[in-house]
Amino acid sequence: MNTLPQALQQLIAAFGRLPGIGRKTATRLAFHILNESAQDSEELAKAILRVKNDIKLCSRCLNFSEQDICPICSDSRRNQRLICVVEDSQTILLIEKTNEFKGLYHVLGGVISPLDGIGPEELHIKELLNRLEGVEEVILALSPSTEGEATSIYLSRLIKPQGIKITRLARGIPLGSSLEFVDELTLSKALQSRSEM
Amino acid sequence: MNTLPQALQQLIAAFGRLPGIGRKTATRLAFHILNESAQDSEELAKAILRVKNDIKLCSRCLNFSEQDICPICSDSRRNQRLICVVEDSQTILLIEKTNEFKGLYHVLGGVISPLDGIGPEELHIKELLNRLEGVEEVILALSPSTEGEATSIYLSRLIKPQGIKITRLARGIPLGSSLEFVDELTLSKALQSRSEM
Numbered sequence A, B: 001m002n003t004l005p006q007a008l009q010q011l012i013a014a015f016g017r018l019p020g021i022g023r024k025t026a027t028r029l030a031f032h033i034l035n036e037s038a039q040d041s042e043e044l045a046k047a048i049l050r051v052k053n054d055i056k057l058c059s060r061c062l063n064f065s066e067q068d069i070c071p072i073c074s075d076s077r078r079n080q081r082l083i084c085v086v087e088d089s090q091t092i093l094l095i096e097k098t099n100e101f102k103g104l105y106h107v108l109g110g111v112i113s114p115l116d117g118i119g120p121e122e123l124h125i126k127e128l129l130n131r132l133e134g135v136e137e138v139i140l141a142l143s144p145s146t147e148g149e150a151t152s153i154y155l156s157r158l159i160k161p162q163g164i165k166i167t168r169l170a171r172g173i174p175l176g177s178s179l180e181f182v183d184e185l186t187l188s189k190a191l192q193s194r195s196e197m
Helices: A004-017 A023-035 A038-054 A090-100 A125-130 A146-162 A186-193 B006-016 B023-037 B037-053 B089-098 B125-129 B146-162 B182-190
Strands: A079-084 A103-107 A136-141 A166-167 B079-086 B103-107 B136-141 B165-168
Touching: A004 A023, A004 B037, A023 B037, A023 B089, A038 B006, A038 B037, A079 A090, A090 A103, A125 A146, A125 B023, A136 A146, A136 B165, A146 A166, B006 B023, B006 B089, B079 B089, B089 B103, B125 B146, B136 B146
Parallel strands: A079 A103, A079 A136, A136 A166, B079 B103, B079 B136, B136 B165
Antiparallel strands: none
16 A cells, blocks of 8 residues: 555545545545546535635524525525424425425534533524524424434423424334335334324 | 535535535535534645645556656566556556565556547557566456457557567456356356366
8 A cells, every 4th residue: 555645645535534435435536536637626626625615604594504694594485484493404405305395494503412412502502592583383303313302302392381383293104115114113103193094 | 406505516516526426425525524624624625636736647657656756666676577567556556455466567547448439549558568678477457348358469469479478367256256146257267267176
């Protein structure tokens, strides 16, 4: 391995630090960079730097945004009385793709997880409470993990006393899957919440 | 998707141009860059640019190198009378890992492939012929594809008349695999080249 140029070794190491990129893929990517045009790789390098410089958090929903108020928050056609609480910006992407939701979002920045040292103070909960005036419903779209559940319960206890409706995503069997791959806990939830046809 | 900041969209597009990186992975990588420290992403961006600036081709073997003559070519302990011909620099990495080869390399830059418009002139064949003085054996380590085979035959016809021994990698069943996954052509080659135990 000592025969590799040092600059190439450094690039392989840098690629290898990205999530889901192992040493083999990192090597393949680095060689691709070596072989491609200087213009393409300059574009990639610049895009990386630009993302860090240009993008900050929306001052309302804390989603990533190039403006002080993100396009979703400043879109007056969206229902301002409906807030969907998510863990991170990627969840917003997923929900937007469904075209099912026309309210606003609020990014918590994670879920309460004492083992990882994440308490309510580490999350954007205060910011959420500060924007509840006039809001009719808060949808909790957090992960169905123990931490996600605990966070949902915590938020619900804080918000419900203000007379705001709290809902959360339905639990049940995922579409397109076969029943044999569904775990027992999901199946029992799906039975409990069965709906009439 | 229009809700994504433009800088983020550009980074996703740039990552998506890398080989083996689809839109989903590109999005995950871009969000990782957004979330990681500015230092880490600066390092990645700089490593990409440095690789393009600092690395050129070794003037002897045409492997990627930071020096005019690469560390392998300038290593006097290696057998200067033995040249292994490879398609690209990545093959050198693979062979070096075996610790089996102590000669020099020559990077062709591909194989002859008329359909892709790659003729002998597009490859570093002239450079190979120019460094054959004193060489005793040339090992052809090209892909076992039709194009690789054709290139091996072409090179062998050029070099053999100079009284130099030409060899190529052994063909046979890969180690660690089960016979049921071996294709018929490989199996018939393995039968033809069977060795006494």
